Amino acid sequence: MSDPAGAGSARIQSPCTGVCRIDSGTGWCVGCARTLDEIVRWSGTDHADRAAVMAQLPARMASSRSGGR
Numbered sequence: 001m002s003d004p005a006g007a008g009s010a011r012i013q014s015p016c017t018g019v020c021r022i023d024s025g026t027g028w029c030v031g032c033a034r035t036l037d038e039i040v041r042w043s044g045t046d047h048a049d050r051a052a053v054m055a056q057l058p059a060r061m062a063s064s065r066s067g068g069r
Contacts, residue, residue, distance in 0.1 A: 033060035
């Protein structure tokens with residue numbers, strides 16, 4: 001069975017933590033640090049897009065914790 005969204009690679013799971021609220025200052029979810037657009041497109045996007053989003057999340061979370069915008 002093929003996996004079009006994963007392009008044959010292991011599917012990257014959602015980073016959702018169940019704390020779903022968009023910070024008005026950053027535009028990022030306070031739980032996972034994704035933008036609303038990233039959250040909406042997650043289920044239909046490909047492996048490369050998911051990997052690109054995942055690569056940005058640690059820096060976003062660190063910035064959020066330090067109060068940076």
